[in-house]
Amino acid sequence: MSKLIFIVDDEQSISKLLSFWVKDKWGYDVEIFPNSESMLKKLSSRPDLVLLDIMLPGLDGIETLKRIKQADEHLPVIMLSAQGRIDVAVDSIKYGAYDYFSKPIDQQKLELALKNAIRNYDLLKEVQNLKEHVKKEYSFDNIISADGKMQDVFKLVSKVLDNDISVLIYGESGTGKELIARAIHYNGNRKDKPFVVVNCASIPRELLESELFGHEKGSFTGAHQRKLGKFEYAKDGTIFLDEVGELEMLLQAKLLRVIQQKEFERVGGTELIKTNVRIISATNRDLKHAVEQKQFREDLYYRLNSFPIFIPPIRQRRADILVLTEYFLEEFNKKLQKNVKGFTKKALKLIYEYDWPGNVREMENTIERCLIISEKDHLDVDDLPQHIRAADTSASVDQQNVMFTDYNIIPFEKIKEKSIRHALKVTGGNIVEAARKLQLGRATIYRLMEKYGIEG
Ligand SMILES: Nc1ncnc2c1ncn2[C@@H]1O[C@H](COP(=O)(O)OP(=O)(O)OP(=O)(O)O)[C@@H](O)[C@H]1O
Ligand SMILES: [Mg+2]
Numbered sequence: 012m013s014k015l016i017f018i019v020d021d022e023q024s025i026s027k028l029l030s031f032w033v034k035d036k037w038g039y040d041v042e043i044f045p046n047s048e049s050m051l052k053k054l055s056s057r058p059d060l061v062l063l064d065i066m067l068p069g070l071d072g073i074e075t076l077k078r079i080k081q082a083d084e085h086l087p088v089i090m091l092s093a094q095g096r097i098d099v100a101v102d103s104i105k106y107g108a109y110d111y112f113s114k115p116i117d118q119q120k121l122e123l124a125l126k127n128a129i130r131n132y133d134l135l136k137e138v139q140n141l142k143e144h145v146k147k148e149y150s151f152d153n154i155i156s157a158d159g160k161m162q163d164v165f166k167l168v169s170k171v172l173d174n175d176i177s178v179l180i181y182g183e184s185g186t187g188k189e190l191i192a193r194a195i196h197y198n199g200n201r202k203d204k205p206f207v208v209v210n211c212a213s214i215p216r217e218l219l220e221s222e223l224f225g226h227e228k229g230s231f232t233g234a235h236q237r238k239l240g241k242f243e244y245a246k247d248g249t250i251f252l253d254e255v256g257e258l259e260m261l262l263q264a265k266l267l268r269v270i271q272q273k274e275f276e277r278v279g280g281t282e283l284i285k286t287n288v289r290i291i292s293a294t295n296r297d298l299k300h301a302v303e304q305k306q307f308r309e310d311l312y313y314r315l316n317s318f319p320i321f322i323p324p325i326r327q328r329r330a331d332i333l334v335l336t337e338y339f340l341e342e343f344n345k346k347l348q349k350n351v352k353g354f355t356k357k358a359l360k361l362i363y364e365y366d367w368p369g370n371v372r373e374m375e376n377t378i379e380r381c382l383i384i385s386e387k388d389h390l391d392v393d394d395l396p397q398h399i400r401a402a403d404t405s406a407s408v409d410q411q412n413v414m415f416t417d418y419n420i421i422p423f424e425k426i427k428e429k430s431i432r433h434a435l436k437v438t439g440g441n442i443v444e445a446a447r448k449l450q451l452g453r454a455t456i457y458r459l460m461e462k463y464g465i466e467g
Contacts, residue, residue, distance in 0.1 A: 014059040015039070015056070015059050016033050016040065016058060017050055017053070017063075018033070018041060018043045019044045019047055019050045019062065019075070020045075020064040020067075020091065021064065021066075022064070025091075029062060032118055039059075042056075046067055047063075047067055047071075047074075048069055054079065054083070059129050059133075060128055060132070061086065062089050063076065064092075065090055065091065065099050072099075072103065073102065073103055073106060084107065085135045085136070087128035088103075088107070089108065089109055089110050089112065089124060089128065090103045090111040091112055092112070092113045093113070093114055094113055100112075100113060109124070109131075110124045110128070112124075153190075154190055154194060155334055155335055157330045157331055158331045159330075161323070161328060164191070164320060164322055168198075172198050173200045175287075177270070177290050177315050177316070178195060178291045178320060179291075179298070179317075180192060180292070180293040180294075180319075181293075181319060182293070182322030182324070183444075184295050184369065184439065185370035185371050185441070187370075187371050188293040188295075189208070191320065192251045192293060195249070196291070204247040204248030205245050205246065205247075205248035206249050207245040207249070207250050208253060209222060209251065210253045211253060211254045211255055211256075211257045211258050212253070212442075212443040212453075216259055219259075219262060220261075220265070221238060221240065221277075222240060222241060223262070223265075224242055224275050224277055225239045225240030226240075226279050226280070227277050227278065227279040229279065230277075231279065237277070239277075240277065242275060242286050243284065245286075245288045248288060249289045249290075250288045250289070250291070251291050252290060252293070253292075254294060255293065255298075256301055256307060258307075260308070263307065263311050266311060267311045270311075273286055295444060295447075298312055298316070324368075324370055325366075325370045325371060326366045332363050335374055336354070336359070336362055336374065339374060339379070340354075340382070343378060347379075347382055350388075351382055351385070351387070353389055354390045354391075355390070355392070357392050358390055358395055365399045369436075369437045369438055373437060373439055377395070377399070380396070428465075431445070431449065431456065432463075440467065442456060442460075
């Protein structure tokens with residue numbers, strides 16, 4: 012395809028001569044403008060180079076150059092100056108001009124400069140394209156990662172964007188399961204349709220069925236009117252079943268039917284409702300194990316698990332610790348209107364070596380907290396929470412416990428309370444996960460939280 016050159020000069024004799032060279036002799040397409048304003052309006056037609064006179068009526072050459080660079084910093088601009096105004100021409104290089112020529116212009120030199128500039132620009136555009144391509148394919152807005160393991164995850168994600176295959180996302184709490192589910196939805200062909208989240212663990216069993224499928228008026232005590240379920244809200248979109256492993260057997264059966272027959276009834280209703288919702292689910296449990304334990308239906312497991320994606324915990328992708336630290340620092344600086352420059356080396360070392368059992372969520376919370384409480388320019392070791400400071404790389408958080416290091420005997424109740432608070436903190440408030448780590452039933456943890464006045 013022929014290249015397009017813009018020529019901006021108020022002197023007709025010059026633009027005619029330039030056009031003769033550029034178009035008739037060198038074979039480029041040309042468009043001539045008597046002033047900058049008219050040229051700037053046409054920038055959207057994507058010229059490959061601009062020949063720009065410095066002395067122009069209206070906007071002068073330097074000002075025009077700045078505007079061009081704002082629109083496309085790589086678009087090459089060659090400045091043309093009248094004799095004796097070479098100082099301004101030199102100045103233009105500072106603002107990103109590719110080259111400058113003073114009149115009378117040396118034809119051969121200009122031809123060479125033009126050629127080189129255009130080739131350069133082509134290359135830059137190619138690199139840019141490549142970058143965007145990679146970005147589109149393997150990375151997603153606001154998912155930050157530098158680790159190869161996550162790049163593999165992104166590759167998998169990019170394969171399921173535009174189809175309806177059921178994706179099951181595995182990962183410890185706080186690893187970014189929901190973020191990945193959203194990325195799948197919002198980068199896929201359902202992006203203009205709803206993305207609806209249902210947390211199968213946080214909704215009491217009795218209500219979950221109606222939450223998912225809706226209910227008819229009077230279908231049970233308290234059902235004063237018809238209610239639509241999440242499957243209906245998610246029409247043509249995606250439903251994200253978080254903690255799907257917590258689904259009880261009865262609902263597992265109903266979900267299986269929705270997947271197989273693409274229809275369901277509201278609770279207490281008879282009308283068959285068609286659905287073509289895409290299902291993405293997530294779990295931090297070993298679902299296969301749950302199947303073996305007969306806690307999860309095998310047939311449903313295979314349906315949901317058509318395309319499993321495993322998100323590794325932070326401690327297995329340490330490269331991400333530092334990029335995420337930087338990212339959250341920037342985010343919370345903005346959000347909290349602070350200007351913390353970074354962490355000291357010692358603090359960074361601790362951050363890097365810590366295991367982050369609560370994964371990215373724990374990092375996010377920790378950095379926000381650090382920024383809130385500290386007034387320093389560079390956050391230091393003493394700005395980090397005690398458990399990170401105390402972390403010795405050889406001991407995991409579960410083992411080390413500051414409480415037992417002194418000889419005071421601590422009332423048992425206090426230890427229980429501390430243990431629960433700690434578990435909730437580490438899991439970012441994820442009660443199911445905390446219960447699992449504490450090896451307690453969910454009911455027990457709820458009861459204890461109430462007892463100690465811990466908010467969910
Ligand atoms: N790679 C990442 N880049 C930026 N932010 C991230 C990344 N991974 C996770 N986060 C952030 O960390 C937090 C936890 O992520 P998310 O809720 O997706 O995790 P999860 O696996 O669903 O956790 P849980 O099991 O606790 O529900 C969110 O605020 C999310 O935005
Ligand atoms: Mg989640």
